[in-house]
Amino acid sequence: MSAPTVPNLLRAHLHDLAINNSRLDGRGQFEGREINLETGILPRAEGSAKVTMGNTIVLAGVKFQLMTPYPDRPNQGGLMCSCEVRPIAGRHWEAGPPSPESIELGRVVDRGIRESGCIDVDDLCIIPGEKAWQVILDLHAISxxxxxxxxxxxxxxAALRSAIIPAEKFEVGEDSPLKVSKKPIMCSYHKVGGRFVYDASYKEELGGDERIHITLGDDDHVHSLQKGLKGIFTADEFAEIMEHAKQRCAELRELMN
Amino acid sequence: MGGYGDVQMIDENGLRMDGRKPGDVRPITIETGVVPVADGSCRMVWGTNEAIVAVYGPMEAHPRKIQRQDRAVIDVAYNMAPFSTTDRIRPGFNRRSREISKVTKDALESVVLLELYPRSKIRVSIEIISAEAGTRCVGLTAASVALADAGIPMTDMVVSVASGKVNDVVVCDLNKEEDNYGEADLPMGVLPNTGELVFLQMDGDLSPEEFKQAWDYNVDAAMQVHKLMVEALKGGANS
Known part of the structure; x- marks a missing residue:
């Protein structure tokens, strides 16, 4: 992504809106866009999901490969999360090697899923020291x-939860669903016009400042945090969005059932 | 081509493994406006191929070195998603994608009225979400629809179809097995209004008669697919 030009008019406008507790599309400070979640939509992937949030659209696909376990962890398989934001997703995304922004995206999502322990890597072992499953989650932005x-x-x-281990294809037993024991959910907040808002649109991101990502697991356990971009926030601000995140994550967890 | 020879892909009734007659095209659905942030977009499902194409522009051409003083340039990026095939594709640089991007660009630059937009570029992003066979054809055809959806002036839309040969029978619109084990593959990009061509590749082995048959299948199929494209752009039933 090339450094975007931020129109001063947009920043000023976002500031005015914030004073009146309003947003560009009329949403409340902590109001999210409508979310639509579909699973099992990619014919070639072993697990898949499509999420639509307003005009943001992403796909996730799960593939499995056989791997040799690492010598220091002979009883474990692997989980890899890879993210690509290609030029299809917007005029501000460019072709070429992965940008720092898309690498950050992939790594933050990866940490939330990995650290929640929702996938037991010991379960992915087939023959200790010889054969194990590597689960690869590919995230692909469309819009x-x-x-x-x-x-x-x-x-x-959601894609992981819909995944079937293709054991028959690799001739190592029978196909079975991938065990995913927890539901880590991420909530992101952007400082726009001087206050944090939930689920920022692209224009709000463009004319805003720092952002904070919180991933909460079942029972509100915190699994990953990330502060991105230039900006300063207070402990009180963080406490406020954390409160909202707890509530919102619970709602989104329901969406997956 | 593989030419594994003993794989039987045409049954005693002359039907193919997926039940099609030699001249039949796989089922196709076309939808426009699927990438809301783009200027034009198209989703095309062709058999179990699925391509999503977004068009951005005309916009400032940068880096400056790609600018042309007298016309626009088209920047095509064809990419297969990592989960689009049976075995995962590693993201990143890939010679096959580069070549397909180039020939797709060459085809599209032949129909878009580039002189209307000097010094600018039109970006065409083709993402293959699910691959069966003939993804370059689906990508190019869907790109034409996306360009039209973006309101970019063109002399015609390119319709691309690949015919080939399996078990010595010439067949239209190869599927995965036919592409893998067949004896020839002839993808073409046809302009339905004039019958002219802007894209042509071939590999394998075809006699002059077989070549003629494959060529005719492609042109006929292109005319059928063109109808669906026009319908989709008009907001027709299958869009």
Whole structure:
């Protein structure tokens, strides 16, 4: 992504809106866009999901490969999360090697899923020291109108939950569903016009400042945090969005059932 | 081509493995406006191929070195999603994608009225979400629809179809097995209004008669697919 030009008019406008507790599309400070989640939509993937949040659309696909376990962890398989934001997703995304932005996206989503322990890597072992499953979660943006983080995280965990281990194809037993024991959910907040808002649109991201991503697991356990971009926030601000995140994550967890 | 020879892909009734007659095209659905942030877009499902194409522009051409003083340039990026095939594709640089991007660009630059937009570029992003066979044809055809959806002036839309030969029978619109084990593959990009061509590749082995048959299948199929494209752009039933 090339450094975007931020129109001063947009920043000023976002500031005015914030004073009146309003947003560009009329949403409340902590109001999210309508979310639609579909699973099992990619014929060639072993697990898949599509998330639509307003005009943001992402796909997640799960593939399996056989791997040799690492010598220091002979009883474990692997989980890899890879993210690509290609030029299809918006005019501000360019072709070429992965940008720092897309690498950050992939890594933050990966941490939330990995650290929640929702996938037991010991379960992925087939023959200790010889053969294990590597689960690869590929995140692919189709349309970026802001908050790819939350869309990717939701699509990612939903795709994993729909995945079937293709043991028959690799001739190592019978196909079975991938065990995913928890539902880590990410909520992202952007400082726009001087206050944090939930689920920012692309324009709000463009004319806003720092952002904070929170991934909460079942029982509100915190699994990953990330502060991105230039900006300063207070402990009180963080406490406020954390409160909202707890409530919102619970709602989104329901969406997956 | 593989030419594994003993794989039987045409049954005693002359039907193919998926039940099609030699001249039949796989089922196709076309939808426009699927990438809301783009200027034009198209989703095309062709058999179990699925391509999503977004068009951005005309916009400032940068880096400056790609600018042309007298016309626009088209920047095509064809890419297969990592989960689009049976075995995962590693993301990143890939010679096959580069070549397909180039020939797709060459085809599209032949129909878009580039002189209307000097010094600018039109970006065409083709993402293959699910691959069966003939993804370059689906990508190119869907790109034409996306360009039209973006309101970019063109002399015609390119319709691309690949015919080939399996078990010594010439067949239209190869599927995965036919592509893998067949004896020839002839993808073409046809302009339905004039019958002219802007895209042509071939590999394998075809006699002059077989070549003629494959060529005719492609042109006929292109005319059928063109109807669906026009319908989709008009907001027709299958869009």
């Amino acid at each position: 970026d109108d802001g908050n790819l983080f939350d869309a990717f995280a939701l699509a990612g965990i």
